[in-house]
Amino acid sequence: MKLRTLTLGLLSASALAFAAHAESITIATVNNGDMVRMQKLTDDFTKANPDIQLNWVTLEENVLRERVTTDIATKGGQYDVMTIGTYEVPIWAKQSWLLPLDKLGDDYDVKDIIPAIAGGLSVDGKLYAAPFYGESSFVMYRKDLMEKAGLKMPDAPTWDFIKQAADKMTDRANGVNGVCLRGKAGWGENMAFLTAMSNSFGARWFDENWKPQFDQPEWKNTLQFYVDLMKADGPEGASSNGFNENLALFQQGKCGMWIDATVAASFVSDPKASKVADKVGYALAPDNGLGKRGNWLWAWSLAIPAGTQKADAAEKFVSWATSKHYLELVASKEGWANVPPGTRSSLYANPEYQKAAPFAKMTLDSINAADPTHPTVKPVPYVGVQFVAIPEFQGLGTTVGQLFSAALAGQSSVDDALKQAQDAATAAMTEGGYIK
Amino acid sequence: MARAVTTQHKTIATAAAWIVALLIFFPILYTIITSFKSEQEAIQGFALIPSGTMESYAEVQAQSGYFKFFLNSVILSVGSTLLAILIAVPAAWSMAFSPTKRTKDILMWMLSTKMMPAVAVLFPIYLIFRDTGLLDSRVGLTVMLMLINLPIVVWMLYTYFREIPGEILEAARMDGASLWNEIIYVLTPMAVPGIASTMLLNIILAWNEAFWTIRLTTTNAAPLTAFISSFSSPQGLFWAKLSAASTLAIAPILIMGWFSQKQLVRGLTFGAVK
Numbered sequence: 001m002k003l004r005t006l007t008l009g010l011l012s013a014s015a016l017a018f019a020a021h022a023e024s025i026t027i028a029t030v031n032n033g034d035m036v037r038m039q040k041l042t043d044d045f046t047k048a049n050p051d052i053q054l055n056w057v058t059l060e061e062n063v064l065r066e067r068v069t070t071d072i073a074t075k076g077g078q079y080d081v082m083t084i085g086t087y088e089v090p091i092w093a094k095q096s097w098l099l100p101l102d103k104l105g106d107d108y109d110v111k112d113i114i115p116a117i118a119g120g121l122s123v124d125g126k127l128y129a130a131p132f133y134g135e136s137s138f139v140m141y142r143k144d145l146m147e148k149a150g151l152k153m154p155d156a157p158t159w160d161f162i163k164q165a166a167d168k169m170t171d172r173a174n175g176v177n178g179v180c181l182r183g184k185a186g187w188g189e190n191m192a193f194l195t196a197m198s199n200s201f202g203a204r205w206f207d208e209n210w211k212p213q214f215d216q217p218e219w220k221n222t223l224q225f226y227v228d229l230m231k232a233d234g235p236e237g238a239s240s241n242g243f244n245e246n247l248a249l250f251q252q253g254k255c256g257m258w259i260d261a262t263v264a265a266s267f268v269s270d271p272k273a274s275k276v277a278d279k280v281g282y283a284l285a286p287d288n289g290l291g292k293r294g295n296w297l298w299a300w301s302l303a304i305p306a307g308t309q310k311a312d313a314a315e316k317f318v319s320w321a322t323s324k325h326y327l328e329l330v331a332s333k334e335g336w337a338n339v340p341p342g343t344r345s346s347l348y349a350n351p352e353y354q355k356a357a358p359f360a361k362m363t364l365d366s367i368n369a370a371d372p373t374h375p376t377v378k379p380v381p382y383v384g385v386q387f388v389a390i391p392e393f394q395g396l397g398t399t400v401g402q403l404f405s406a407a408l409a410g411q412s413s414v415d416d417a418l419k420q421a422q423d424a425a426t427a428a429m430t431e432g433g434y435i436k
Numbered sequence: 437m438a439r440a441v442t443t444q445h446k447t448i449a450t451a452a453a454w455i456v457a458l459l460i461f462f463p464i465l466y467t468i469i470t471s472f473k474s475e476q477e478a479i480q481g482f483a484l485i486p487s488g489t490m491e492s493y494a495e496v497q498a499q500s501g502y503f504k505f506f507l508n509s510v511i512l513s514v515g516s517t518l519l520a521i522l523i524a525v526p527a528a529w530s531m532a533f534s535p536t537k538r539t540k541d542i543l544m545w546m547l548s549t550k551m552m553p554a555v556a557v558l559f560p561i562y563l564i565f566r567d568t569g570l571l572d573s574r575v576g577l578t579v580m581l582m583l584i585n586l587p588i589v590v591w592m593l594y595t596y597f598r599e600i601p602g603e604i605l606e607a608a609r610m611d612g613a614s615l616w617n618e619i620i621y622v623l624t625p626m627a628v629p630g631i632a633s634t635m636l637l638n639i640i641l642a643w644n645e646a647f648w649t650i651r652l653t654t655t656n657a658a659p660l661t662a663f664i665s666s667f668s669s670p671q672g673l674f675w676a677k678l679s680a681a682s683t684l685a686i687a688p689i690l691i692m693g694w695f696s697q698k699q700l701v702r703g704l705t706f707g708a709v710k
Contacts (some may be wrong), residue, residue, distance in 0.1 A: 026654055031669040036499060055655040058500065058666035063650060070558065070651065078654045188670075243671055248479040263671055273476060275590070427455045 005377065024053035024315050025080035028068055030061050032300070034340040036134050037330065038321055044329055052313045061188075068305075069351060072097045075307035080362045083209075084129060086299050086372065093128040099304045099311055100126040104319040112324065112344045114364070118300050120372040120383070129301035132323040133263070134342025136366035137196060137295045139283040140250065140268055141257040142276060142331040145169045145176065155362075159200070159225065159286045159294075162257065166233035169256030171432040178233030180255035181226070184242035185405035187397025192296055192386040193259070194404060195397075198222040200287045200294035202377040205388050205425070210381060210434035212425035214400075214418045223414050226367035227407055239409035249277060259294070262366055264336060265359035280374045282362040284369060290377045297370035300341065342367055396428045464686065466644045470679035478675040479697035500666060502684055509688075510658035511574055512649070513642035516581035517635050523582075524589040525631070529619055532597035533605060546587040547681075555645045565652055573652045580652065581642045589638055596630025597623070633700050654707075660685035693709065 042054050059067060067083045072092065091280045092098050095360070104110065110118075110127065115132045121127060139157065146153055149168035154161065166178030174351070182193040195205070203218035213219060230238050233382070234255075235249055243260060245327045247267055251274040260266070271277040285295035302318045304311060320326060327347055330339045336356035339347065341363055347353050348364045357363075375385040382388040387397065400421045407417035429435045470478050472486035472492070496502070540630040561580070562571075570576025581692045600623065607621040622632065646661040653662060664685050693700065 028654075031666055031674065032671050034671075039499070056500075057654050057658070057662075059650070059662070060665050060668035061670040063665055067651060070562055074559065074562055074566055075564065076571060244669075244673065248673065252480070261671065265493055267672065 009392040022051055022053050023310055024055055025036060025310050025317060026055045026057060026078065027081040027083075027302075028059065028064060028079045029056045029083040030064055030074065030300070031058050037334065037338065038132075038326075041329060041333065043328075045317065048320075049313075049316060052316065054317070059247055068175070069343050072117060072305045072307065075305075076170075077305075077307040077309065079305060080308045080310050081299055081317055082305055083132070085301065086297065087384065087387050087389060087393070089121050089124055089129045089301065089303065090383055091391055092303070093123040093126075096307050096407060098128045099128055099306055099308075099315075100128055101304070101315060101318065102126070102255060103312070103315050104130065105323075108319055109324060109346075112346050113346055114343060114367055116297060116367050116370055116372070117343060119234070120297060120299060121301055127415045129303035130318050131299040131301045131343040133311050133340035134297070134299040134320055135261045135263045136285075136297055136342070136363065136370050137193070137259060137261055138265075138285050138362055138366045139257055139259050139278055140264065141165075141281050141283065142169075142253075142255075142279050143281045144279045145256045146281070150291045153281055153283050156284045156293075157286050159288055162259075162286050163229055163233075165226075166229060169307055170233040175254050177235040177249070177255055179257045179259070180241065180249050181230060181238070181259060181311065182242055182248045183230065183234075183239040183408045185239075185401040186242070186326065187387065187394055187399065189242045189401065190405055190408075191397045192298075194222065194226065194401075196285070196296040196386040197226065197294040199292045199376050200285070200384065201225070202288070202292075204376040204378055204380050206380060206382065206429070206434075207380055208381050210429055212422050212429060214422035214425060219421075221405060223407065223418060227414055229301075230364075230408055231410075245411050261298070262359065263341065265363065266357070269359070282359050284362065284366055289337040292375070292377050293366075294365050294371050295370055297367060297372055298386070312399055390432070390434075392428050392432045399424045399428075439626070450649075464690075467679045468683050470676055471683045473675040473676050475676045476708040478679070479673055491657060493684070495679045496667065496684065497632045500663060503705070505658060505660045505663040505685075506655055507651065508574065509643055509685075511660075512577055512657070512659055513583055513639045514577055515574070515578040516563060516585065516642045517638040519578060519582040520586050520589045520638060521597060521631065524593050524634075525619065525624070527590050528593035528597050529623060532594050532600075533602055543591065550584075551585050552566065554608050558651065561648075571652060572656050572658075577649060577652055577657050580648050581645055582637065585641050588641070589634055592634040592637070593627070595632065596627050596634070599630075600626050629699065629702055633702070636696055636700050640689055640693065 035132045039056055046052065046054065064083070065088075068079060068392050072077045072082070089098070113131060117131050117261065118127065121131060139153070139162070141153055146165065146169070147300055151164060151165050151168065153165070162179065168178070169176060170178035182190045184190055198204070198219060201222040203216065203222050203235070204213050207213055235241065235254065241249070241265070246255065246258055246260060247264060251257050264279075265282060268274050268280050269277050272377050285293045287293045302321060304318065306312045310313055322343065324344060324346060327339050327344065328333055331352070331435065336350075336353045339353065341347070341357070341360075348360055354360050370385050372383050372385050382390060389404050403412070403417045403424070407414050408411045412420075426435070468482060469486050471489050474487060474489050474491060477483070477487055509617070531543065565571045565576055568576070603616055605622060605625070608618050613622065644661070646665075649659050649661045650665055653659070664678070664681050667674055667681045
């Protein structure tokens with residue numbers, strides 16, 4: 001009996017010792033297809049690093065944002081790797097909340113990261129987050145409906161062409177809407193689209209002195225064009241449509257055109273999910289001849305919070321998940337079409353990828369057409385294409401988003417919405433100490 | 437004639453009750469229906485007959501194991517309930533049987549803590565949890581859930597105890613029962629229906645609590661609310677999978693509620709005739 005107890009004790013002690021030896025890191029992420037795939041492929045990482053265990057926390061995007069913000073602001077140390085976007089990185093890096101990524105390894109090839117993406121994730125020349133997948137936005141359109149309308153989509157259309165094509169494609173009797181655009185209120189929903197669109201109309205959120213610009217004619221032109229276009233050619237109830245709602249509409253053949261994230265291309269061209277998979281064409285986001293296009297830039301990226309106790313293990317993981325090797329691993333297991341897009345130049349030079357992803361060139365061109373450090377026609381004091389990288393933007397962007405969504409729904413006029421947006425922005429900027 | 441009217445009234449009342457019950461239950465029913473659809477079916481608009489595929493359940497289980505979250509939910513909801521009962525029974529006893537001038541104020545004050553939005557105290561609580569090492573621990577979350585539901589538990593028990601005639605307790609005292617004997621052997625058996633329904637309700641409340649259980653946990657103590665939250669996606673279709681995760685999460689509590697509904701209703705309407 002005593003011997004048994006002793007053996008059991010020894011066994012559990014050695015188990016404990018082993019468990020203590022293996023370092024476990026906690027990774028917070030969102031439930032997007034590419035992230036879910038990464039979780040399935042982590043055997044490759046743990047085989048090479050048997051002393052590191054991975055714990056995953058997957059959360060809904062807004063909950064994740066709130067959760068990691070709480071943790072990082074209080075230095076709670078609950079996470080060792082965080083999935084964050086291009087909006088957070090410049091703000092958090094300036095607060096010294098993130099560790100710079102300077103030990104990614106010799107064969108990591110930082111220079112291979114697409115410059116536009118790397119620029120959005122760097123502060124003072126230092127990389128603070130490694131891109132896991134990057135996206136811009138572009139036009140996805142139905143080639144068959146375009147042909148029926150007697151038009152040909154140029155590679156780089158103008159907004160006037162989009163309006164003309166949408167008018168001709170709209171066939172409400174048959175459930176076809178000329179164009180589907182985001183209308184659901186939120187800084188990352190309708191305001192991502194409208195802010196990027198406003199750049200091509202020459203508008204800007206703030207002038208060089210942080211004075212809000214919603215009282216300027218450029219914003220009026222943007223919002224009026226958007227509301228008129230959607231009223232004439234958009235789907236019913238557009239003011240509650242976000243990415244997923246429009247994706248569903250497009251996949252069911254109810255949209256002639258859809259201007260949204262480049263990552264949507266792999267969904268709409270998937271024959272298992274989309275009724276129109278073989279009829280989709282791609283073009284750059286529209287412009288107005290002012291030198292800026294209405295496309296955004298975003299990268300879901302992996303960053304290491306300053307509060308972590310396991311920085312080395314965390315950086316090893318970040319390096320693995322955003323490496324060239326990882327892209328090849330996904331390609332070997334699930335095919336090139338499923339490789340996370342938009343992060344490395346070498347991927348776009350790969351003929352196998354070009355063959356598997358017909359939207360590859362247009363995605364790269366769109367990403368390259370966005371410049372987060374010079375996003376607008378007129379100069380601005382902020383970084384960010386479809387957002388303004390200041391902490392106040394989440395709240396303000398959503399407030400303005402609600403006003404614009406109401407204008408789309410017909411609950412208020414364009415002029416009223418802009419006036420209220422100007423007031424809200426002025427109040428927020430005054431409170432934040434940007435203006436007096 | 438009078439008899440016919442009564443029957444007619446009864447039929448109408450029954451039909452109305454069924455309609456209201458169906459309306460209330462419909463969102464849950466539709467979640468269950470959607471969980472047996474494929475993602476494509478789920479977005480294609482309203483349909484009551486699913487294709488019956490189990491693919492969402494398989495994917496949900498493969499993506500994140502259900503049982504770890506389930507076990508945490510059980511531990512947290514049962515643990516916090518037992519702890520709350522342990523504290524609330526003496527509190528409610530003293531207020532019901534030896535009320536003072538301030539008893540009503542104390543009761544109101546306890547309830548007033550429920551009136552503040554939880555997010556207002558997120559940072560202080562988070563810092564306390566961080567400094568005491570309670571983040572992502574079952575112990576910390578059990579205490580948290582207990583504290584959240586304690587006012588309701590005290591209020592419910594207080595209401596039940598007030599229905600028990602004080603003379604019975606006096607009689608016990610005259611027979612020489614000590615305070616604890618009085619609570620354990622006289623009061624508790626009489627209040628069993630009330631305590632049981634309070635516990636059931638508290639388990640349901642703790643099971644469904646989604647603010648603190650998501651914000652104070654990461655992996656070790658995460659219950660089913662965190663499990664559900666992980667299936668919503670900003671880019672991609674997820675309704676069927678989310679429905680499957682939700683169905684799995686509510687199934688245990690739904691079954692428990694079904695079996696204990698008599699007890700629950702009796703407890704909740706205890707003393708309502710007065």
